[in-house]
Amino acid sequence: KAGVTQTPRYLIKTRGQQVTLSCSPISGHRSVSWYQQTPGQGLQFLFEYFSETQRNKGNFPGRFSGRQFSNSRSEMNVSTLELGDSALYLCASSLGGALSTDTQYFGPGTRLTVL
Amino acid sequence: SQQGEEDPQALSIQEGENATMNCSYKTSINNLQWYRQNSGRGLVHLILIRSNEREKHSGRLRVTLDTSKKSSSLLITASRAADTASYFCATVRTDSWGKLQFGAGTQVVVTP
Numbered sequence: 677k678a679g680v681t682q683t684p685r686y687l688i689k690t691r692g693q694q695v696t697l698s699c700s701p702i703s704g705h706r707s708v709s710w711y712q713q714t715p716g717q718g719l720q721f722l723f724e725y726f727s728e729t730q731r732n733k734g735n736f737p738g739r740f741s742g743r744q745f746s747n748s749r750s751e752m753n754v755s756t757l758e759l760g761d762s763a764l765y766l767c768a769s770s771l772g773g774a775l776s777t778d779t780q781y782f783g784p785g786t787r788l789t790v791l
Numbered sequence: 792s793q794q795g796e797e798d799p800q801a802l803s804i805q806e807g808e809n810a811t812m813n814c815s816y817k818t819s820i821n822n823l824q825w826y827r828q829n830s831g832r833g834l835v836h837l838i839l840i841r842s843n844e845r846e847k848h849s850g851r852l853r854v855t856l857d858t859s860k861k862s863s864s865l866l867i868t869a870s871r872a873a874d875t876a877s878y879f880c881a882t883v884r885t886d887s888w889g890k891l892q893f894g895a896g897t898q899v900v901v902t903p
Contacts, residue, residue: 680833709889713831718896719879724889731888764831768891775821775883777841780891782826782834 677702680769680783688789694755697786699767701748707731707772708750709780710742713764725750726772754788762790797880797894805902810867812897814880815860821883823856823863824891827876834879837865870901 681700689695701708709732710722721734725744744750748769754761764787768780798813816823822841826834840847840856840863847854853866867874877898881891 707889709891711891711893719881719891719893721890721892726889732890734890766833768834770889772889775885775888777822777839778883778889779824779836779839780889781836784833785831787831 680767680781682765682767682783682786684786685784686787686789688791689757690791691757691759693757694753695757695788697752697754697765697767697788699750699752699769699783701750701767701769702781705769705771705781706748707770707778708744708748709768709770710750710752711766711768712736713766713785714760714762719766722752757790759790761788763788797878797897799897800895801898801900803900803902804870806871808870810870810874810899810901812865812878812899814863814865814894816863816880816882816892816894817861818882818884820858821885823854824881824883825852825854825863825865826879826881826893828879828896829876837878867899870899872901872903875899875901 683698707726709724724732739755742752764785766785768782770780824839825837851868856863877896879896881893
């Protein structure tokens with residue numbers, strides 16, 4: 677089975693621009709979660725989608741948004757980029773079933789640099 | 792904000808030695824998971840332990856969970872140079888779908 681894929685792998689943008697990141701989950705997985713990883717804040721949860729609905733959300737400003745399509749693929753959008761948005765953005769997919777056993781599998785990440 | 796802390800922050804050992812790292816967390820959990828990350832790449836899932844389990848094994852990995860102390864430990868036995876990585880614990884709260892709360896991680900260096 678193919679793993680989680682993320683595109684693009686690297687991205688350079690300037691302040692004020694917007695960016696869209698894409699994540700394709702493992703086949704059969706219906707849940708996609710997004711995380712931001714920075715040296716200062718570590719790994720932080722952005723949001724989770726299940727069957728096209730946002731089921732959970734972290735503490736990020738409204739500039740960060742996402743969506744999920746009927747084939748479970750997900751996109752994350754960041755508008756009005758700030759220097760502090762430079763980070764590794766990771767998505768993870770899971771079956772989305774029972775909380776106690778639901779394992780998340782991560783993609784390789786998208787490295788975003790904001791200049 | 793992160794759920795908890797990991798100890799130590801960094802660990803340097805030689806091949807063949809055991810590596811132990813600890814994780815503490817703050818709230819009630821549904822399960823706790825350990826992940827490995829090599830040099831800023833994606834995270835690799837190692838093991839999941841449910842809140843009603845006390846110990847779990849997978850190959851050279853042994854994880855314990857003490858919910859009364861809100862802590863977990865990961866033991867890697869007979870370490871190899873390929874085990875060099877950052878190790879993160881992550882918790883799932885009972886009411887929080889799809890949200891892993893990560894610790895700060897332990898950076899492990901295994902010297903040949």
